[in-house]
Amino acid sequence: MKIHIGSDHAGHRLKARLVDRLTALGYDLIDCGPNTYREDGNHPSYVIEAAHRTVADPGNRGIVIGGSGNGEVIAANKVVDVYAALAWSEGTARPAREHNDADVIAPGACTHCAEMTEKPVRTFLTAQSSHDLRHTRRIDMLHAYERTGEIPTAVDGAAPQGAGSRG
Secondary structure (H helix, E strand, O other): OEEEEEEOOOOHHHHHHHHHHHHHOOOEEEEOOOOOOOOOOOHHHHHHHHHHHHHHOOOOEEEEEEOOOHHHHHHHOOOOOOOEEEOOOHHHHHHHHHOOOOOEEEOEOOOOOHHHHHHHHHHHHHOOOOOOHHHHHHHHHHHHHHHHOOOOOOOOOOOOOOOOOOO
16 A cells, blocks of 8 residues: 655654654555755645545555644645545544545644554554445535535435535
8 A cells, every 4th residue: 555645844753754664564655745844834735745646546545744734634635535534543543434434644743742643543544444334425425515516415304504605
């Protein structure tokens, strides 16, 4: 499995550590940058590159790293067909794959020490989608929304009330 990885300045050190650790475990890491630390670096470029390469290379995964992981998960999810999830524990990493079929994970480099971050990342990389009907139904609803822009009807048949926009 190939792992496409990118970070911002806050995630640069953790990214280097994960590249070393995961390579030692036999994963094929593709480092999307940055290659050097720059405090004023712009993370969307590296994160979008990692996310784009992940979906262009089916069956592989992505890791995007920032201080909290929030900006990175937002940036990665702007790439069509990417499902990125913020994960800081095994309890958030496993369902990201099993229930939501996420292909990109975003741990926060400033929220936990490197040792604590490695375990959820490994959990995410080894977990598989459950293919449980209730999860696939929800994922299919998201895919339909991406294609059409129409808010999906809830399973109980009710239409969502007061759907707004970010205008």
